[in-house]
Amino acid sequence: MVKKILEGSHAVAEAVKLCRPHVLGMYPITPSTHIPERLAEFVNNGELNASLIRVEAEFSAISSIVGAAATGSRVFTATSSQGLALMHEVLYAASGMRLPMVMVVANRALSAPINIWNDWQDAISERENGWIQLFVENVQEAVDTVIQAYRITEDERVYNPVMVNMDGFYLTHVYEPVDIPDQKDVDEFLPPLNYKYKLDPKKPLTHGPFAYPVPYAMLRKRNFDDFHSFEPIVKEVHDEFAKKFGRSYGDGIIEEYKNDRPITIVTMGSISGTVKELVDSRDDVGLVRVRLYRPFPKERVAEALEGKEMVLVIEKDVAMGSRSGALFLDIRDALFSMRDRPRINNAIGGIGGTDITREDIAKAIDELKEKDGEIHWFEMRG
Amino acid sequence: MKGDLFAPGHRACAGCGPAIAMRHILRASGPDVIIAQATGCMEVTTTPYPETAWGVPWIHVTFENAASVASGIAEALKMQGRENTKVIAIGGDGGSADIGFGALSGMLERGHDVLYITYDNESYANTGVQRSGLTPMYAATTTTPAGSKIPGKTQRKKDLPMIAAAHHIPYVATASIAFIEDFEAKIRKALSIKGPKYIQVLAPCVPGWGIPENKTIYYARKAVETGMWVLYEIENGKLKINYRPQKLAPVKEYLEGQRRFKHLTPELIEKIQDFVKAEYEKLVSKDGMQLF
Numbered sequence: 051m052v053k054k055i056l057e058g059s060h061a062v063a064e065a066v067k068l069c070r071p072h073v074l075g076m077y078p079i080t081p082s083t084h085i086p087e088r089l090a091e092f093v094n095n096g097e098l099n100a101s102l103i104r105v106e107a108e109f110s111a112i113s114s115i116v117g118a119a120a121t122g123s124r125v126f127t128a129t130s131s132q133g134l135a136l137m138h139e140v141l142y143a144a145s146g147m148r149l150p151m152v153m154v155v156a157n158r159a160l161s162a163p164i165n166i167w168n169d170w171q172d173a174i175s176e177r178e179n180g181w182i183q184l185f186v187e188n189v190q191e192a193v194d195t196v197i198q199a200y201r202i203t204e205d206e207r208v209y210n211p212v213m214v215n216m217d218g219f220y221l222t223h224v225y226e227p228v229d230i231p232d233q234k235d236v237d238e239f240l241p242p243l244n245y246k247y248k249l250d251p252k253k254p255l256t257h258g259p260f261a262y263p264v265p266y267a268m269l270r271k272r273n274f275d276d277f278h279s280f281e282p283i284v285k286e287v288h289d290e291f292a293k294k295f296g297r298s299y300g301d302g303i304i305e306e307y308k309n310d311r312p313i314t315i316v317t318m319g320s321i322s323g324t325v326k327e328l329v330d331s332r333d334d335v336g337l338v339r340v341r342l343y344r345p346f347p348k349e350r351v352a353e354a355l356e357g358k359e360m361v362l363v364i365e366k367d368v369a370m371g372s373r374s375g376a377l378f379l380d381i382r383d384a385l386f387s388m389r390d391r392p393r394i395n396n397a398i399g400g401i402g403g404t405d406i407t408r409e410d411i412a413k414a415i416d417e418l419k420e421k422d423g424e425i426h427w428f429e430m431r432g
Numbered sequence: 433m434k435g436d437l438f439a440p441g442h443r444a445c446a447g448c449g450p451a452i453a454m455r456h457i458l459r460a461s462g463p464d465v466i467i468a469q470a471t472g473c474m475e476v477t478t479t480p481y482p483e484t485a486w487g488v489p490w491i492h493v494t495f496e497n498a499a500s501v502a503s504g505i506a507e508a509l510k511m512q513g514r515e516n517t518k519v520i521a522i523g524g525d526g527g528s529a530d531i532g533f534g535a536l537s538g539m540l541e542r543g544h545d546v547l548y549i550t551y552d553n554e555s556y557a558n559t560g561v562q563r564s565g566l567t568p569m570y571a572a573t574t575t576t577p578a579g580s581k582i583p584g585k586t587q588r589k590k591d592l593p594m595i596a597a598a599h600h601i602p603y604v605a606t607a608s609i610a611f612i613e614d615f616e617a618k619i620r621k622a623l624s625i626k627g628p629k630y631i632q633v634l635a636p637c638v639p640g641w642g643i644p645e646n647k648t649i650y651y652a653r654k655a656v657e658t659g660m661w662v663l664y665e666i667e668n669g670k671l672k673i674n675y676r677p678q679k680l681a682p683v684k685e686y687l688e689g690q691r692r693f694k695h696l697t698p699e700l701i702e703k704i705q706d707f708v709k710a711e712y713e714k715l716v717s718k719d720g721m722q723l724f
């Protein structure tokens with residue numbers, strides 16, 4: 051293990067390199083661009099033995115690695131915002147085909163108006179697409195989660211694509227000290243991929259066929275049912291990683307931070323750092339950080355929020371038409387069957403790269419303390 | 433061999449031209465191949481889950497990405513040291529010339545070891561015979577109906593093989609399912625060449641063209657005899673016309689009996705004749721020339 055001070059994107063590229071992917075489909079878009087750029091340096095300098103396909107569009111970035119994954123190669127891509135939206139159609143196909151794939155999304159606002167800065171609307175808009183989605187808090191977690199993502203996606207019980215979300219700019223462009231694991235340890239943790247259903251003339255298989263209504267509905271239901279079985283495997287992989295590398299992120303599903311207080315903030319991603327500072331500065335507020343966003347760990351979240359007076363969901367996205375953010379809907383749903391459920395409020399902010407400060411959050415808590423079902427917008431600054 | 437790698441029993445129409453093309457693609461390729469196919473008739477009719485007509489590994493992802501999927505397959509095979517296995521991407525004219533055009537161009541430009549085959553039935557047959565960029569001039573389709581004001585499609589057919597060749601790839605060819613040995617030979621030749629290759633095979637569509645189901649090959653041949661479709665190869669940029677009739681048959685012989693051309697007036701037929709003659713002469717005059 052070497053401690054290095056690295057830009058977030060470059061640290062992620064190091065992590066990807068350690069995982070020895072075979073085929074990478076890459077197209078530039080801010081703020082994910084530094085990831086493929088650094089990977090291209092690795093490939094061109096002979097440090098990473100991989101085929102990096104410099105495609106003509108994100109649609110082909112994802113399509114090319116679908117082809118490679120189906121052929122049995124370990125694959126990678128990274129994108130943001132418009133790039134993810136352009137991939138949309140193929141994302142459903144990839145999860146429908148249950149392929150092992152890993153993608154990093156450097157989260158960014160969606161057009162229009164066009165905006166290159168961070169929020170979560172890109173990933174949130176893909177919440178129904180059947181990809182496992184993890185949100186990380188810092189660069190170290192991004193590195194570690196990429197490595198875990200390969201173990202998760204390549205687990206025979208899973209064989210389902212995984213998306214690792216990291217806040218654009220806040221994490222992709224920040225310099226942080228990170229432990230880059232040793233190649234030997236990663237090799238032990240992540241054996242070479244042996245995908246069971248690969249395209250192979252020795253055993254011809256048809257991938258991605260046409261299906262009439264009944265077989266289609268049956269396959270959809272199977273994926274729907276299977277999807278929730280991934281949660282314990284995400285945890286299992288996280289725990290095994292923690293044992294080997296000595297770093298853990300809550301229980302791998304959610305992270306509770308001083309969650310023994312009457313008020314709990316629920317959020318995801320890098321804003322959790324700000325929330326932790328706030329939590330440290332007072333004694334009535336704790337944090338639950340959702341790390342596994344899809345499949346949504348409903349029972350685990352409910353357990354962590356049982357007995358609270360008030361839950362404040364902070365998020366950087368909107369669920370258009372639902373009068374709230376999207377994370378709020380899941381959290382409220384998790385509280386649905388609770389007898390004495392906590393009051394629950396929603397604070398939306400960070401949209402298009404606007405700031406959310408500790409003071410903003412403190413103010414929101416004080417304002418919403420006695421309320422229930424309020425949708426609050428943080429003041430827009432930045 | 434137990435029979436064709438492309439099995440009968442698929443759901444394509446009786447007399448389907450593209451289905452004939454599929455059978456012969458696999459006859460020429462043999463079993464050591466992976467197929468990436470675009471959405472379209474040949475995907476829908478050959479893989480009604482849990483059945484499949486494909487005796488070789490086959491993948492379909494979306495309508496517009498067969499070329500990109502094939503790019504990834506070829507790179508994966510390279511990384512795994514399985515380069516002996518050939519990769520063929522297959523798309524209809526819509527999947528290749530229109531919606532998948534960017535992906536096709538990207539694949540050709542990047543130089544992947546892939547043979548891309550367009551089966552050209554000159555329309556979006558799968559969705560009910562709408563116009564594509566490869567629908568010929570004045571053909572009636574469901575989106576370019578023969579109206580009293582506008583007589584079908586008013587634009588010419590996009591010159592996709594030449595566009596492919598302009599990527600400076602090692603091999604481009606046109607083919608027709610009426611010249612099946614020529615088609616198979618071209619596939620075999622293409623597969624013996626490293627890098628990106630492009631073949632476009634004319635494959636009549638029985639319901640789309642409005643022809644009898646026993647006339648598929650007849651029209652695939654008439655197209656070539658009239659100069660509506662010319663068989664050629666462009667190898668390392670050099671053009672070779674493969675088939676030159678002694679004398680071009682009048683286009684009328686090709687247009688006649690096809691419902692999509694039923695509305696044509698003698699004037700329009702003459703316009704098509706003049707256009708075809710001029711285009712044919714232009715092409716033939718370049719025979720043997722280094723085009724790219």
Ligand SMILES: Cc1ncc(C[n+]2csc(CCOP(=O)(O)OP(=O)(O)O)c2C)c(N)n1
Nearest residue numbers: 471472473495524525526527555556557558
């Ligand atoms: C993105 C997208 N747009 C539209 C369609 C609907 N669609 C399916 S097949 C097809 C036409 C296919 O035409 P072509 O490629 O010429 O193949 P053919 O049907 O003639 O075999 C269309 C429009 C689709 N599946 N996906």
